[in-house]
Amino acid sequence: MRIRIADVTKQYVREGSLRTAADEPPALDHISLDIADGETVSVVGPSGCGKSTLLRLVAGLETADSGTVYYDEHDVADVPPQSRGIGMVFQDYALYPTMKGAGNLKYYFDVHRRTEEESRARAKEIADIMGVGFELLLGQQTTTLSGGEQQRVAIARCVVRDPTLFLMDEPIVNLDAKLRESTRMEMAKLLKRYGVTTMFVTHDQQEAVFMGDRIALLRAGRVVQVGSFDELYYSPANLFVASFFGSRPLTVLPATVADRAVHAGEVSWPLPAGLADRLAPGPVRVGVRPEAWRVAGAEPGQGAPMAVDRIESVPAERLTLAHGTVAGARATVVVPAGTTAEGLRLVPDWDAAAFFGADDEVALHTPGPPDFF
Numbered sequence: 001m002r003i004r005i006a007d008v009t010k011q012y013v014r015e016g017s018l019r020t021a022a023d024e025p026p027a028l029d030h031i032s033l034d035i036a037d038g039e040t041v042s043v044v045g046p047s048g049c050g051k052s053t054l055l056r057l058v059a060g061l062e063t064a065d066s067g068t069v070y071y072d073e074h075d076v077a078d079v080p081p082q083s084r085g086i087g088m089v090f091q092d093y094a095l096y097p098t099m100k101g102a103g104n105l106k107y108y109f110d111v112h113r114r115t116e117e118e119s120r121a122r123a124k125e126i127a128d129i130m131g132v133g134f135e136l137l138l139g140q141q142t143t144t145l146s147g148g149e150q151q152r153v154a155i156a157r158c159v160v161r162d163p164t165l166f167l168m169d170e171p172i173v174n175l176d177a178k179l180r181e182s183t184r185m186e187m188a189k190l191l192k193r194y195g196v197t198t199m200f201v202t203h204d205q206q207e208a209v210f211m212g213d214r215i216a217l218l219r220a221g222r223v224v225q226v227g228s229f230d231e232l233y234y235s236p237a238n239l240f241v242a243s244f245f246g247s248r249p250l251t252v253l254p255a256t257v258a259d260r261a262v263h264a265g266e267v268s269w270p271l272p273a274g275l276a277d278r279l280a281p282g283p284v285r286v287g288v289r290p291e292a293w294r295v296a297g298a299e300p301g302q303g304a305p306m307a308v309d310r311i312e313s314v315p316a317e318r319l320t321l322a323h324g325t326v327a328g329a330r331a332t333v334v335v336p337a338g339t340t341a342e343g344l345r346l347v348p349d350w351d352a353a354a355f356f357g358a359d360d361e362v363a364l365h366t367p368g369p370p371d372f373f
Contacts, residue, residue, distance in 0.1 A: 001072050001085075001164045001197050003035040003058060008067030010053055010221075027053045029221035030067070040191055040198040041226075042212030044205055045244075049218040051201045052169055058199060059167050060084055071165070087163030087196075089171040093150045095142040101153045102138035105160045126156045129190060148179035152186070159190055166191070166198040173202070184210060205245055217241055230369045239361040242287050242354055248321075251293075251331040253286040254358070262286060262348075264327035267304040272350050278365060283358035290321065292352035293333045296345040303345030306333065311341055 010028040028050050035041045043051050056062040058069055060081035068075050076084060095104050102123060109119035127135045130152055137149050145153065151172060158166065171187070172180045188211060191198055200211045208215050209229045216226045225237040229245070236242035243250050255264040260276035262269045264286070271279070296303025308324040322333045326346055333346060355364040 002037045002070075003033075003165065003197060003199070004070040004073070005031055005033040005054070005058065006068045006070065007032055008054075008057065008064045008069065010050075010057060010062060011065050026065075026221050028057070028064075031218075031221070031223050032067075033216055033223055033226065035197055035199060037197055038195040039213045040200055040211060042208035042215045043199060043201045043218060044203065044208040044215060045218035045224075047203060050221040051203070051218055054218070055167050055169050055199055055201050058165075059086055059088060085164040087158035087161050087166050089151075089154055089158045089166070089168045091170040091173045093142075093147075093154045095150055095154055095157070097141075097143050100139060100141055101145070104142060104153055104157045105138065108157075108161050122160055122162075126160050129159075129193065130156050130186060148175050148183060151175060151183060155183075155187060155190070159194070163196060166196050166200075168198065168200045170202050172207070173204070180207075187211065206247075217244060234369045235366045236354065236363055238363055239285060239287065239356040242356070242363075242366075246289060248290045248332045249330070251288045251290075251326065251329055251333075253288065253327055253329045254283070255286050255327075256283050257281050257355075264304075264329075267327045269304070269347060275350055275365070279355060280364075284364060285356045285358055285361075286348065287354040287356060288331070288348045289352065290332045291334045292349045293326075293331070293335075293346045294349050295335060295339070296347045303347045306331065306344040306346050308341035308344055311335075311339065313337075 008028055008031045009026055011024060011026045013024055031054060033041070043054060045051055053062060057064055060076065060079065068077065070076070071084065096107060099107065105123045105126065106119045109122070123138065127138065134152060134156070137145060137153055142150055142153060155171065172183045175183060184207065200208070202208050214226060214228060215232055217224045217232060219240055225232055225241050232241055233245045236245070239252065243252070253264045255262050257279045258281050260271055262271060304327050306322065306324050306326045308322050310323045312321040312323065314321060320335050320337045320339060322335045322339060322341070322344060324331060335344070352367050352370070354366045356362065357364060
């Protein structure tokens with residue numbers, strides 16, 4: 001099923017407040033988003049950006065002030081949530097506490113007066129998909145299960161209904177790291193097997209990348225950019241997108257482009273000819289990722305000196321990181337093993353650097369995905 005969200009706005013006004021709707025920023029501000037049949041779109045963004053509100057609106061639990069939500073080109077404004085064919089998974093599990101795991105899975109069939117044989121067969125099919133040990137959970141009271149086990153039952157209860165749309169609101173945020181990884185794998189396997197259209201809401205960028213065919217990044221109730229991880233990481237629409245993605249912070253240098261060079265404070269770096277031709281003279285902000293710095297030679301005039309606060313070894317990633325200041329900006333830099341805090345001089349890799357407007361954050365130049373092959 002295709003989902004189309006067309007120019008949707010949602011505004012809240014706190015009850016008892018003297019402020020009017022015009023005084024409050026909208027929770028959703030003219031959002032448009034298209035999810036193809038069978039596609040999983042991860043909706044990600046900082047807290048309070050409107051992710052959960054958008055999911056609830058698609059589910060029918062909220063009503064838009066303006067705009068339309070379409071299921072396969074049908075306006076569903078007047079269709080109640082229970083009639084939309086959706087399966088929802090929440091971060092708080094929302095299981096029926098008086099029932100065992102099997103009862104939670106069978107409840108849908110009991111309400112819809114399906115046969116016992118159909119209910120049992122469907123539960124067995126889902127148990128096989130959910131993996132080793134799941135059948136043991138079906139015979140236990142849900143209140144005796146761990147958080148990870150409860151979430152497995154909640155996901156299975158969603159799947160057993162054979163929905164045409166999955167809506168998942170941070171479903172594994174409460175699990176520890178190891179359980180989160182294994183549950184994420186199970187969910188990805190389920191989505192791939194059933195090919196059900198899915199909206200997956202999360203604040204975790206790694207989770208968004210793993211689960212989504214595409215990623216929609218929200219900020220203050222607006223969709224900032226939609227695309228694959230490579231598109232958002234290597235071709236960000238603005239500085240916010242570039243800063244949001246990446247396991248380590250982006251270095252942002254206030255600078256000026258002049259005389260075919262970048263001038264940041266007392267530092268000047270000459271630009272490659274092609275890049276110098278593309279960039280107009282004037283103030284900019286330069287974004288450099290930790291892996292996009294190059295260590296220059298020790299001779300005077302080569303590179304910008306880095307005032308290093310700390311050298312960090314990351315054995316799991318076989319990396320050495322230097323933390324400090326370059327050209328007046330905080331920076332984290334991937335450096336060769338054995339690097340010391342003294343005499344470190346850096347040059348941006350201009351093939352991997354991005355340039356943004358000094359005032360409006362709009363991307364002036366982005367490197368695009370690297371050619372790995």
